[in-house]
Amino acid sequence: MEHPGLAHRAVIVRQEGGEREGEDWLAEEAPIELRYNGEAFAVMMATPTDLEDFAYGFSLSEGRVAHAGDLRGVTVSEQLEGYVVDIDAPAAVPMDDASARLMPGRSGCGLCGSRHLEDVLRPIPALPEGPVLAPGALETALAALAAHQPLNRRTGAVHAAAWASLEGEILRVREDVGRHNALDKLLGALSREGVAMDGGFVLVTSRASYEMVTKAARAGVRVLAAISAPTALAVTLARASGLTLAGFVRPGRYVVYSQPERLREAPP
Known part of the structure; x- marks a missing residue:
């Protein structure tokens, strides 16, 4: 039985001077290539689950779109080397922007591949007041x-x-x-x-x-x-x-x- 995001591997467990064969569940980590209208934009190392959500969230946080409704569709396909996520956006990403993010991003890196300072510290809009959380x-x-x-x-x-x-x-x-x-x-x-x-x-x-x-x-x-x-x-x-x-x-x-x-x- 397959478990999305998990891989099964044989291992050797050594404990208290003894040794035994066993099996372990490991988290999957795979290259995820993000394309906008057929143009490669970024390759991120990620767990290959919820990739449509990832495409929407990445597009919003990277400023590719202003609203989720701006995306016309997302297609995920598994390749031999990893996964390709094709994102149908309102306008093609300009080549100078696309080339600025073509370096691979590590799983622990949020802005790997950014080549300009202005890509890293972009302005953040002021948030409105509220809400107030309940105690505890x-x-x-x-x-x-x-x-x-x-x-x-x-x-x-x-x-x-x-x-x-x-x-x-x-x-x-x-x-x-x-x-x-x-x-x-x-x-x-x-x-x-x-x-x-x-x-x-x-x-x-x-x-x-x-x-x-x-x-x-x-x-x-x-x-x-x-x-x-x-x-x-x-x-x-x-x-x-x-x-x-x-x-x-x-x-x-x-x-x-x-x-x-x-x-x-x-x-x-």
Whole structure:
């Protein structure tokens, strides 16, 4: 039985001076070539699941389109070397833009292949006020997240990006070996479904780098919570855009780096 995103391999287990043969589940990692109207744009290393969501999220976060409805269609085909994702966009990507992203992107890299400074630090729109999360929403989502990570449960090797309600209920989760890819997949899924960005928040199982803040803010996400730390640039960008950024989310504790008014605590 095949499991999308998983590969089965024979292994040798050595423990307490003994040795035995066994089998292990591993996370798949494959080259994903993204094409716009037949023109190659980028090759990303990613887990080959939810690739249509990935195409939508990547297109939005890269500024290829302004709205999910601008894409006319996405076709995914498996090749011998990996996967090709053909994206039907309103206008062809200019060759000078396309050639600027033709270098492969590692699974841990959000902007690999960008050759110009302006491609990296593009302006982020200011976010509107609201919403306000219910008391304990971050901890509620954190406690429930592991149950929504089937790939990580088998492999221990993939990140997750989750969309939770204002009360902390996990509503959607996407997984990938790359934290940026997981977020792109989630944002793509939300955009395809027309989910209102003022109705919840994003929780990620990684650090909050400036790329993660940029992707979230461009999608209209108001609150981004991370299990690990943010970077200094991520905090600067979050404050500039009006995004609420929380890090080191743990049971009963988290650190707020920007716009704390959206995170309300219960009275003592």
